[in-house]
Amino acid sequence: MSDRVIPLVDQRLRSLIARVPEQAIPATGLLGDTLGRPLRDLRISVTDRCNFRCSYCMPKSIFDKDYQYLPHGELLSFEEITRIARQFVAHGVQKIRLTGGEPLLRKHLEILVEQLASLRTTEGRPLDITLTTNGSLLRKKAAALKAAGLQRVTVSLDGLDDTVFRAMNDVDFPVADVLDGIQAAQEAGLRQIKVNMVVKRGTNEDQILPMARHFKGTGVTLRFIEYMDVGATNGWRMDEVLPSAEIVRRIHAELPLVQLEPSAPGETAERWGYADGSGEIGVISSVTQAFCQDCNRARLSTEGKLYLCLFATQGHDLRALVRGQASDEQLASAIAHIWQGREDRYSELRASLPPDVSTGGRRVEMSYIGG
Ligand code: SAM
Helix, strand or coil: CHHHHHHHHHHHHCEEECCCCCCCCCCCCCCECCCCCECCEEEEECCCCCCCCCCCCCCCCCCCCCCCCCCHHHCCCHHHHHHHHHHHHHCCCCEEEEECCCHHHCCCHHHHHHHHHCCECCCCCECEEEEEECCCCHHHHHHHHHHHCCCEEEEECCCCCHHHHHHHHCCCCCHHHHHHHHHHHHHHCCEEEEEEEEEECCCCHHHHHHHHHHHCCCCCEEEEEECCCCCCCCCCCHHHECCHHHHHHHHHHHCCEEECCCCCCCCCCEEEEECCCCCEEEEECCCCCCCHHHCCEEEECCCCEEECCCCCCCEEECHHHHHCCCCHHHHHHHHHHHHHCCCCCHHHHHHHCCHHHHCCCCCCCHHHHCC
């Protein structure tokens, strides 16, 4: 028991102090890290809880009834999140993705969306605000989120076969209710809806074509994600990864595809369009084709730690500054200082890392840092 739980809790407790540099670093919107990568995308985890127990993310054996989630007082309040987000936006962030855990479990999330929607980029434009969800609560929440200023949504769905999907979410949640959530999002006027499918070889690879056929021509973009070695609890094995190139090959054999240009720099998905013009799919190949070189994403954990990589082992504690005496300028300088020192490129280095790092023994969980 202790072998299973303590390492996770320890990882959450480890953190680096976010230092305010002696010399203020003014926010110019042009911040770069050690590899010259700009800061454009902020992912905010609003809860470490989820109502699903996907084996590749929050396996039931670890996230059981005894698992200690963060107590409410540890979580950043909506005002604290917005204050931190404002500094990130001043440094050039243009897109904010709310995630978790399951973000729709956080009560009154629409209030946070409304606060974030009032921020403006350094060019004076509204932010691109989106959300990643398992879809289970979308029917209930889509209209309020849209009214609050949410523009887009990404829904996770790992298959159309009810038996396969219920086994993967491990809480017996039916496919039909996720599809209904997607429909609710469309009815509410959310646009550019995406569906993320994590592909595990031998588990749901037979769902690739049914999913492609189902979403082709609907305006929903289906994206296939390689099963990643995030966190330390999912027992990841390389032989369970189905490379994106193979996914594209299988779809192309039945539904011809043509490769498309990326729509934005730093985009995680490689785009493929149906040759008959009936829409597109994406493949996210973070295992077989690392995209660290133009990674412009920062992650803010549920209790205010800044992580510079999905595979990081430690975050920088911004909450201590927010709950201390730091001014907005000091907070902005601290964020700039951390980003300027960033050299993370885990996925590119994966194969050459020592085993204790590459096998994930020290990594934080994705459900905590935000997907
Ligand atoms: N609960 C929300 C959801 O289901 O979308 C948001 C959080 S979830 C961690 C974000 C995304 O990460 C989901 O699309 C999920 O499938 C994906 N994910 C989680 N663990 C993964 C893994 N080991 N490999 C690839 N993708 C993973």
